[in-house]
Amino acid sequence: MNRTGKTNAAAGPKKKYNEYKEFHTCEVAAHICTSFMQMAGMKNSEGNQPSLVPFLLPNSSATKQEKGEWLLKVCEMFVDKYVFDDTSIDDLVQKTHQLHLASLGHYKCRITPCEKVYVYHSARVSHEINVHQQLTNRQGKLRDEFGYYYCCDDCGKVFSTKATRN
Numbered sequence: 001m002n003r004t005g006k007t008n009a010a011a012g013p014k015k016k017y018n019e020y021k022e023f024h025t026c027e028v029a030a031h032i033c034t035s036f037m038q039m040a041g042m043k044n045s046e047g048n049q050p051s052l053v054p055f056l057l058p059n060s061s062a063t064k065q066e067k068g069e070w071l072l073k074v075c076e077m078f079v080d081k082y083v084f085d086d087t088s089i090d091d092l093v094q095k096t097h098q099l100h101l102a103s104l105g106h107y108k109c110r111i112t113p114c115e116k117v118y119v120y121h122s123a124r125v126s127h128e129i130n131v132h133q134q135l136t137n138r139q140g141k142l143r144d145e146f147g148y149y150y151c152c153d154d155c156g157k158v159f160s161t162k163a164t165r166n
Contacts, residue, residue: 035082095145110134121146122158129156 107124118124128134135156148158
C-alpha cells in the first residue's frame, strides 16, 4: 500500500532498462581490448609466444611490487600510444573549451587589439565585419565551427535557427 500518496515511483529495471548504455559500455571495453591486443602484437585472444610480445613480462619469481610496477609501465605505454599520441584530441579539447565559453556567452572579438566581448557569436561576427572589415572565409561550407549558418549573400554574417540552438 502507498502510505505517502505519491504515485510517481520509479518504474524498476524491467521497465526502465537502458540497453544503449550497456551496448556502449561493451563497445568501449571491446575497443580497449582490441587496441591492447594490437599493442601487444596478439593475433587472437588466446595469446602469443612470449618472444613476440613487445615488452618483457616479469618472471614468476617477481614480487607483487615489481609486477605492479610492470603493469603500471605497460598501462602508461598504452595510454601514451592510444590516448595522448593523437593530435586530434588537442583539437577536441580546444573546441570543447571554446563551446564552454560560448555557452557562458563569452564571444571575444578575434581581432588582436580589440577587447570587445559579445553574448552571441553572430553579434561578434557582425562586429568583426562592420568595425574591422574582417570577412571569414567560408570555403564552400554551409556552417561555421560553432554551428551557425553562413549568409547566402556572402556578406560574411552568420545566423542560427531555432533547431540549431536546441
